[in-house]
Amino acid sequence: MLAIIGGTGLTQLANLDVSRRQVVRTPYGEPSGPLIFGAIRGVPVVFLARHGTGHTIAPHQVNYRANLWALKEEGAGDIVSVVSVGGIRADLGPGRIVVPHQIVDYTWGRMHTFFEDEAPVKHIDFTEPYTDELRKKLLAAAKACGEAAVDGAVYAATQGPRLETAAEIDRLERDGADIVGMTGMPEAILAREIELGYAAIAVVVNHAAGRGTSVRGVPLQEIEEVLKDAVGRVRRIIEALVAKAAA
Ligand code: HPA
Numbered sequence: 001m002l003a004i005i006g007g008t009g010l011t012q013l014a015n016l017d018v019s020r021r022q023v024v025r026t027p028y029g030e031p032s033g034p035l036i037f038g039a040i041r042g043v044p045v046v047f048l049a050r051h052g053t054g055h056t057i058a059p060h061q062v063n064y065r066a067n068l069w070a071l072k073e074e075g076a077g078d079i080v081s082v083v084s085v086g087g088i089r090a091d092l093g094p095g096r097i098v099v100p101h102q103i104v105d106y107t108w109g110r111m112h113t114f115f116e117d118e119a120p121v122k123h124i125d126f127t128e129p130y131t132d133e134l135r136k137k138l139l140a141a142a143k144a145c146g147e148a149a150v151d152g153a154v155y156a157a158t159q160g161p162r163l164e165t166a167a168e169i170d171r172l173e174r175d176g177a178d179i180v181g182m183t184g185m186p187e188a189i190l191a192r193e194i195e196l197g198y199a200a201i202a203v204v205v206n207h208a209a210g211r212g213t214s215v216r217g218v219p220l221q222e223i224e225e226v227l228k229d230a231v232g233r234v235r236r237i238i239e240a241l242v243a244k245a246a247a
Helices: 064-073 132-144 166-174 187-193 220-246
Strands: 002-006 017-022 035-040 043-049 078-087 097-099 102-105 154-157 179-181 197-207
Touching: 002 064, 002 220, 035 220, 043 064, 043 220, 064 187, 078 132, 078 187, 078 220, 097 132, 097 220, 132 197, 132 220, 179 197, 187 197, 197 220
Parallel strands: 002 043, 002 078, 078 197, 102 154, 154 179
Antiparallel strands: 017 035, 035 043, 078 179, 097 197
8 A cells, every 4th residue: 555644735635535544553652643544546545644733743753663663554565755855956946846866864863763672683775765666656657647856866864943054055965965854864764674665755845045045044934835836736746656556
């Protein structure tokens, strides 16, 4: 079953025909909210709002382990993670939709592994942090519904909840990052650890600090407007992805 983790601006999936809501408890505590089960075009899908239904959970406080564990436990095989990001690369301005292919992790202090107190110590391969097959399906879905999606970007995961300084963005760019967000990690690693397929749809909601329209500060008041428009496009891509799965 396909699972969608919705980020800022996507606390519910309007095109999801909801059948039930389920509170799931896990060995790692409680997920961000109930899992929402339903169908899109008759295909079963489960949805989880990463920041809670009322958007009350900050990026560093999300119980990523509980979220992924609960989704796996309830039958998810692939996860499509919707994230909002700042654009660092000049062509990735507000409104762009990006399917990233790489990650640089700057987060700290988050519960970032299921492998604790285990002997022998387990290592997993993370050369390609996103599931390529799922990425390709997302890009094909975007194409099928006529929505532009950029193929490939390096996602820098920062700790938040504050935005970055201009100098930090310069540093991330030197490190090779194209977009910056706060929730991509440890989500991706945890998905890999429990063998879930994982790919992201990143919505650029602002130029990163010190860039473009954010030269003198990130215009936070404009983010909502960008999101409102982009969320419809994200929904269409997800619908096309599901339609392909059903075909
Ligand atoms: N930085 C980090 N996370 C973000 C940003 C940003 O500029 N925009 C949306 N999420």
